[in-house]
Amino acid sequence: MSDTEKALVELEETSNAFMVAMNILKDEQEAYWASLTKEEQLKAFCAVSRRIHKGEVELGGTYRYVLYDVFGFGPEAYAQAQLAGYLDIHNAIYTGVEVDETIEKVARECIRICEEGEKTQTTSSGAASLIKQHFNIKDDKNEV
Numbered sequence: 001m002s003d004t005e006k007a008l009v010e011l012e013e014t015s016n017a018f019m020v021a022m023n024i025l026k027d028e029q030e031a032y033w034a035s036l037t038k039e040e041q042l043k044a045f046c047a048v049s050r051r052i053h054k055g056e057v058e059l060g061g062t063y064r065y066v067l068y069d070v071f072g073f074g075p076e077a078y079a080q081a082q083l084a085g086y087l088d089i090h091n092a093i094y095t096g097v098e099v100d101e102t103i104e105k106v107a108r109e110c111i112r113i114c115e116e117g118e119k120t121q122t123t124s125s126g127a128a129s130l131i132k133q134h135f136n137i138k139d140d141k142n143e144v
Contacts, residue, residue, distance in 0.1 A: 057093065110131050114130075
């Protein structure tokens with residue numbers, strides 16, 4: 001067996017051991033959740049939601065920032081939170097906020113172009129032409 005093949009086998013074994021450990025942690029976390037009363041679950045949910053809202057929406061923090069600075073966890077939380085789905089939640093929130101901001105910027109620029117154009121340019125086709133030029137948007141013929 002070559003060194004590369006040995007390294008790949010070791011990598012697979014390490015990956016499998018990691019996933020076993022993560023599954024044990026998941027089972028422990030789920031057992032802990034099940035041990036809470038509904039009132040305790042609601043308190044925990046609200047406390048976590050409040051922190052996610054602060055870190056993601058109010059502060060626009062990165063994944064690590066929210067985990068480390070908002071929640072106060074260390075690097076040990078990175079993979080656990082990722083496997084629990086938090087990275088997907090973070091990316092969904094970040095993408096949504098970013099898209100909304102981008103849409104607003106583009107809309108404001110389109111409005112500015114229409115308002116500053118001459119009368120003939122502010123017709124539908126005239127404004128559309130100016131907006132295409134400004135944003136370098138190509139049509140189906142690959143022309144601006």
